[in-house]
Amino acid sequence: MGVTLPPFEHTxxxxxxxxxxxxxxxxxxxxxxxxxxRLQQLRKLYWGLKDNEDAITEACRLDxxxxxxxxxxTETGWCMNDIVFVCQNxxxxxxxxxxxxxxxxxKLLFPKIRKDPLGAVLVIGAYNFPIQLxxxxxxxxxxxxxxxxxxxxxNAPNAAAVMxxxxxxxxxxxxYTVIQGAIPETTAVLEEKWDKIFYTGNHIVGTIxxxxxxxxxTPVTLELGGKNPAIITKNAxxxxxxxxxxxxxxxxxxxxxxSQNWILVDREILPQFVEELKKxxxxxxxxxxxxxxxxxxxxxxxxxxxxxxxxxxxKGRILIGGTMxxxxxxxxxxxVQVDDVNDSLLKDESFGPLIPIYPVDNLDEAIRLxxxxxxxxxxxxxxxxxxxxxxxxxxxxxGGASVNDGFFHASIPTLAFGGVGTxxxxxxxxxxxxxxxxxxxSITKTPGWMEGLLAIRYPPYHGxxxxxxxxxxxxxxxxxxxxxxxGLLKWILTLGAGSNNAAVKRYFLVVLLAFALNKYQSRQSKx
Ligand SMILES: NC(=O)c1ccc[n+]([C@@H]2O[C@H](COP(=O)([O-])OP(=O)(O)OC[C@H]3O[C@@H](n4cnc5c(N)ncnc54)[C@H](O)[C@@H]3O)[C@@H](O)[C@H]2O)c1
Ligand SMILES: CC1=C(/C=C/C(C)=C/C=C/C(C)=C/C=C/C=C(C)/C=C/C=C(C)/C=C/C=C(\C)C=O)C(C)(C)CCC1
Numbered sequence: 001m002g003v004t005l006p007p008f009e010h011t012x013x014x015x016x017x018x019x020x021x022x023x024x025x026x027x028x029x030x031x032x033x034x035x036x037x038r039l040q041q042l043r044k045l046y047w048g049l050k051d052n053e054d055a056i057t058e059a060c061r062l063d064x065x066x067x068x069x070x071x072x073x074t075e076t077g078w079c080m081n082d083i084v085f086v087c088q089n090x091x092x093x094x095x096x097x098x099x100x101x102x103x104x105x106x107k108l109l110f111p112k113i114r115k116d117p118l119g120a121v122l123v124i125g126a127y128n129f130p131i132q133l134x135x136x137x138x139x140x141x142x143x144x145x146x147x148x149x150x151x152x153x154x155n156a157p158n159a160a161a162v163m164x165x166x167x168x169x170x171x172x173x174x175x176y177t178v179i180q181g182a183i184p185e186t187t188a189v190l191e192e193k194w195d196k197i198f199y200t201g202n203h204i205v206g207t208i209x210x211x212x213x214x215x216x217x218t219p220v221t222l223e224l225g226g227k228n229p230a231i232i233t234k235n236a237x238x239x240x241x242x243x244x245x246x247x248x249x250x251x252x253x254x255x256x257x258x259s260q261n262w263i264l265v266d267r268e269i270l271p272q273f274v275e276e277l278k279k280x281x282x283x284x285x286x287x288x289x290x291x292x293x294x295x296x297x298x299x300x301x302x303x304x305x306x307x308x309x310x311x312x313x314x315k316g317r318i319l320i321g322g323t324m325x326x327x328x329x330x331x332x333x334x335x336v337q338v339d340d341v342n343d344s345l346l347k348d349e350s351f352g353p354l355i356p357i358y359p360v361d362n363l364d365e366a367i368r369l370x371x372x373x374x375x376x377x378x379x380x381x382x383x384x385x386x387x388x389x390x391x392x393x394x395x396x397x398x399g400g401a402s403v404n405d406g407f408f409h410a411s412i413p414t415l416a417f418g419g420v421g422t423x424x425x426x427x428x429x430x431x432x433x434x435x436x437x438x439x440x441x442s443i444t445k446t447p448g449w450m451e452g453l454l455a456i457r458y459p460p461y462h463g464x465x466x467x468x469x470x471x472x473x474x475x476x477x478x479x480x481x482x483x484x485x486x487g488l489l490k491w492i493l494t495l496g497a498g499s500n501n502a503a504v505k506r507y508f509l510v511v512l513l514a515f516a517l518n519k520y521q522s523r524q525s526k527x
Contacts (some may be wrong), residue, residue: 003055003058005059008157010154013188019179020149024120027117027119033145041142042083048171059156060156063127063155063158064127064252064296065297079136081413089431090434096113097113099112105471109444109447111442111444112443112444117144118144121198122148122149124198124199124209128255130153130159130160131163133153133200134160142176143434150163150177161180196218196220196436197209197213197218197220197221203224206224209222221424221436223418223424224419226258226261226398226419227377228259228381229262229377230380230381232269235384235388237383238275241273242277243276244405244406253296257378258378260407262346265360277319281320288332304326308326310348311336315343316337318336321333334353363392374422377397379399379402380392381406382403416430416431
């Protein structure tokens, strides 16, 4: 491609405290507060990405064998669009909001919500979408007026080095900087005081981060993984399910946090589904995945060996694929029929192109098993009729969900994205990225002329309770059993129904009866 990439070099651990202290000082200098400063930095970041598109494409190719289309779709194009979207909306998001649901008397204090930056923040990225998962949160933090230290994943070193080069060349170095490294450097960064830590990666490290943050009561957003189920009922379209779920597993060669980890298929539809999978594989990769320019590679040998072990140890039956090449870190998309939730392919999140399918007798069994394997996955993907997909959404919790698709909800850049329970906490993207790094600060302003009215709050309190109750007490509309009480007036106005909806039906019935009666009477009078 003819691009020279910068080298990846670990930041010296000794330098880390000073780097972090500079970033904190810059925040405290209020430099990042004005909207113009934030916008200018975001615009520069846009051009940093645009000018270095080729370097990013090459870095992602070297790190993950990422096809250039995928790099544009999920990394460069994704982040550049995000910046443009944020720039277009920032003024609106930053504006003070008048506080909702305020009692009339308190409205005199003009309560409002101000959007304050959280402060100096740490963003720790993961390797699979090395640009998006680092730059994405950083965009939100810059927009919110924070200063940022970015610690990209050392497992995508080329992408990490390109991001450092872009930060240095395009952004204000006193406010935004990159620290490179692995566990020792990240541990050193975590020793510093942060106003927020945004972490993307596995749940074990997520726990380390959360514990460390708890020591200083630092808020965290954790974007973790999950054993995400796809469920195919007997009423689903097997071709549609095969195409969409295959896409969700071959993109980034399956190294996608939100793609399905397993597919629970109704036995009745299993043969057709497997046939359709075979056809789809042939359509997507007519000369095989290995020879296709449109299929990536596993990030490193450690991960490749982990995936090979999962496949070697399965008690399941390989139905499609199964070839691999360590020298090239190639792993063919591989469909395996399994029948035990303790199978090596289901015990851990695969985070690779392995596609276990698990036959079930019915939807209830699928839901029970999915919850048994992971009760709070990052995504859930039901295929079937509306009643069935509604049941899945109701009975399986998840960070997000795509009905009749694999992770398409996570492909919408302005839709809030995040996990629930052990798949993470907090969300970002679009406006949610701004909110993620913003403190919604409640502010009131008490006018001097109210002093007389407010004197009730000052001691001595004697004789004030009754007065205060009279002006402040809200009357419950429910009794001791938790039932709503209906007042006489409401009872009369709602024709004894008690609720507005039921009253509309009763009024409709009354009008209908009156109409029928009227017809009957006019017929009688004609006779
Ligand atoms: N929810 C999401 O948005 C999302 C996105 C990508 C990946 N993931 C999840 O992440 C996992 C795969 O990523 P990974 O964790 O292997 O990526 P990784 O190896 O890139 O690690 C993530 C980050 O954690 C840091 N790290 C590693 N060990 C650490 C330690 N002991 N202390 C502090 N920091 C440490 C790394 O330096 C890196 O920056 C999967 O479970 C996947 O589902 C989630
Ligand atoms: C509907 C109309 C039209 C048609 C529009 C069409 C066909 C749009 C198709 C869009 C597609 C296929 C977009 C695909 C995007 C996929 C993306 C962005 C994937 C992103 C993946 C990500 C971010 C993964 C993240 C993973 C993470 C975080 C975990 O590790 C028209 C235009 C024809 C007419 C109007 C109506």
